[in-house]
Amino acid sequence: MKQVVISGTGLFTPPHSISNEELVVAFNAYAELYNAEHADAIAAGELTAIEGSSAAFIEKASGIKSRYVMEKSGILDPAHMTARIPERADEEISLQAEICVAAARQALDRAGRTAADIDMVLVACSNMQRAYPAMAVEVQEALGIDGFGFDMNVACSSATFGIQTALAAVQSGQARAVLVLNPEITSGHLNFRDRDSHFIFGDACTAIVIEAAETATSAHQFEILESKLKTKFSNNIRNNFGFMNRFDESGVGMPDKLFRQQGRKVFKEVCPMAAEMIRETVTNAGLEVAQVSRYWLHQANLNMNLLITRMLLGRDAEPQEAPVILDTYANTSSAGSIIAFHKYQDDMPSGSHGVICSFGAGYSIGCVVVRKK
Numbered sequence: 001m002k003q004v005v006i007s008g009t010g011l012f013t014p015p016h017s018i019s020n021e022e023l024v025v026a027f028n029a030y031a032e033l034y035n036a037e038h039a040d041a042i043a044a045g046e047l048t049a050i051e052g053s054s055a056a057f058i059e060k061a062s063g064i065k066s067r068y069v070m071e072k073s074g075i076l077d078p079a080h081m082t083a084r085i086p087e088r089a090d091e092e093i094s095l096q097a098e099i100c101v102a103a104a105r106q107a108l109d110r111a112g113r114t115a116a117d118i119d120m121v122l123v124a125c126s127n128m129q130r131a132y133p134a135m136a137v138e139v140q141e142a143l144g145i146d147g148f149g150f151d152m153n154v155a156c157s158s159a160t161f162g163i164q165t166a167l168a169a170v171q172s173g174q175a176r177a178v179l180v181l182n183p184e185i186t187s188g189h190l191n192f193r194d195r196d197s198h199f200i201f202g203d204a205c206t207a208i209v210i211e212a213a214e215t216a217t218s219a220h221q222f223e224i225l226e227s228k229l230k231t232k233f234s235n236n237i238r239n240n241f242g243f244m245n246r247f248d249e250s251g252v253g254m255p256d257k258l259f260r261q262q263g264r265k266v267f268k269e270v271c272p273m274a275a276e277m278i279r280e281t282v283t284n285a286g287l288e289v290a291q292v293s294r295y296w297l298h299q300a301n302l303n304m305n306l307l308i309t310r311m312l313l314g315r316d317a318e319p320q321e322a323p324v325i326l327d328t329y330a331n332t333s334s335a336g337s338i339i340a341f342h343k344y345q346d347d348m349p350s351g352s353h354g355v356i357c358s359f360g361a362g363y364s365i366g367c368v369v370v371r372k373k
């Protein structure tokens, strides 16, 4: 089988950061406004008052201290509680394509490649800005890539599913090199009025170049040794937003058209599945867990990652074994494990092994075992 490598990665980080403290001030002001506005109904027991949020709870429950967003003032306005980003004209590049291009240029540079070397563009993420044309085709045009592109959505596992799709395309000869992009503007699906989840997500975009090892020239190559995907249906992470919402207008814009989850159930069910998948994929690669020196895990929740590595290693992971980026980026959905991979790979010696693992809505789990060249 043809050897395939990840030859470069890129990261777009949005310009604005919001600390837990800032987010909580906005949420609590919103809660006060809501409670005052509905005081009579609350007193009559018809509505429940909204309780305040707390920065200490957020950090303890999730490990998140801050998050990056595309626009900050609207999110922190208690009377608005979502980003203010004007719609662009059809003639302008769309916002999601723009952040793809920024991340892609970095990844191409790092891979020592140009647009002329890429045959396929995959935009793989949780939320697409529009129904069509495919975001990947707009990115392809913006970068001047000949060939083809398409979009795919496997929620938080979109990047690893994208890597496997790219791997298959290179192995089959469909593409010499593939650009996989994960533009996560998660502030669009996050309900900033929901106390249980208003702190969870942040925005970012990652890019990955995948190509045949025999022609790769990059100084940052990771050979893909094995990749494994799994899905199992669950309603515990769900968002009912979609093109059929308008058929039942009473539901348009309701909270179920945004991200919602049963966080405790997700925690309990997904951690063992992820640990098992990693073990299986490492074994399929002809390795033992002890031979893996780095885990670039999905960055949803610090406690999940601590538990998964403990299940695998039988001890607590050292900080460098499972790098954390969710403290400053929060959960960036599919981009999270790739941000960790992008930021924490240069110190690895040639021949060392690592695992990229994502898990999320679906449920979906993707696991990729790599060896530093």
Ligand SMILES: CC(=O)SCCNC(=O)CCNC(=O)[C@H](O)C(C)(C)COP(=O)(O)OP(=O)(O)OC[C@H]1O[C@@H](n2cnc3c(N)ncnc32)[C@H](O)[C@@H]1OP(=O)(O)O
Pocket (backbone or CB within 6 Å): 052, 053, 054, 057, 058, 061, 062, 156, 195, 196, 197, 200, 237, 261, 262, 263, 264, 266, 267, 270, 300, 301, 304, 331, 333, 359, 360, 361
């Ligand atoms: C895999 C993915 O990417 S999906 C997206 C992210 N999903 C995940 O991270 C799934 C994993 N789940 C989790 O990490 C956790 O369930 C979290 C972080 C979401 C929530 O933490 P939990 O400890 O489970 O909080 P839980 O909802 O049970 O609430 C615990 C208490 O804190 C309170 N609480 C909830 N939100 C807040 C808040 N913002 N501020 C203060 N207190 C709060 C609750 O009212 C509850 O109080 P009680 O014990 O008096 O009833």
